[in-house]
Amino acid sequence: MATSDLSVGEMAARAGVPVSTLHYYEAEGLIESWRTAANHRRYDRSELRRIAIVRVALTVGVPLKEVKAVLDQVPRGKAVGKADWARAAEPWAVMLEEKIALLTRMRDQMGYCIGCGCLSLEACPLYNPDDRLAENGPGPRRWTGAEEERA
Ligand code: FES
Numbered sequence: 130m131a132t133s134d135l136s137v138g139e140m141a142a143r144a145g146v147p148v149s150t151l152h153y154y155e156a157e158g159l160i161e162s163w164r165t166a167a168n169h170r171r172y173d174r175s176e177l178r179r180i181a182i183v184r185v186a187l188t189v190g191v192p193l194k195e196v197k198a199v200l201d202q203v204p205r206g207k208a209v210g211k212a213d214w215a216r217a218a219e220p221w222a223v224m225l226e227e228k229i230a231l232l233t234r235m236r237d238q239m240g241y242c243i244g245c246g247c248l249s250l251e252a253c254p255l256y257n258p259d260d261r262l263a264e265n266g267p268g269p270r271r272w273t274g275a276e277e278e279r280a
Contacts, residue, residue, distance in 0.1 A: 133174040137162075140172040144180040151180075157193065159183050159200055175209070189228060191221070235272055 141148045151172075154160045160176045160183075179200055186196045202217035203209055238254040248256045254271045262270050270276045 134163075134171040135174060137170045137172070140176070140180075144177055144184075146180065146184070154180065154183060157197065159193075159197055161205070179203075189225075191224070195221075195224075231273065234274065238272060 135143065137148055137151060141151055144151070151160070151162075155162060160172070160179050162170045162172045162176075165171060182200065183193075183196050187193065199217050199221060203213055242253060242255050245253075247253060250256055262276065265279060266275060268275070
């Protein structure tokens with residue numbers, strides 16, 4: 130075994146995920162392993178970066194299909210550099226900016242109304258008399274920016 134390779138238990142411990150998660154990620158084509166002569170699974174240490182990206186991306190709501198699409202662009206079988214990762218992540222730039230804007234709006238607006246209770250007609254993002262916003266479509270329309278897009 131090469132020194133950089135990890136057993137499945139070592140990989141799970143280092144990545145902070147259960148062994149079953151490693152098996153799932155592998156079945157989905159997100160990570161790869163190889164087998165020893167004794168048929169023991171081994172992971173190259175570089176797979177840790179892929180797992181980290183998967184975990185963070187899933188945490189912020191990036192669908193697994195999109196995570197895989199990015200990881201598929203990162204070359205295998207050679208040293209992967211910063212430029213390789215940057216090129217693979219390019220398609221995420223707009224999507225991540227939209228998520229950041231949504232989370233920022235949610236943070237700002239939630240804090241705005243907590244403990245207030247005014248439901249101001251001009252300023253309150255929760256103000257929705259007679260549920261009039263339902264006529265424009267479903268969901269949290271002000272928080273998602275759907276109402277601004279209509280204006
Ligand atoms: S309840 Fe006062 S601004 Fe929303």
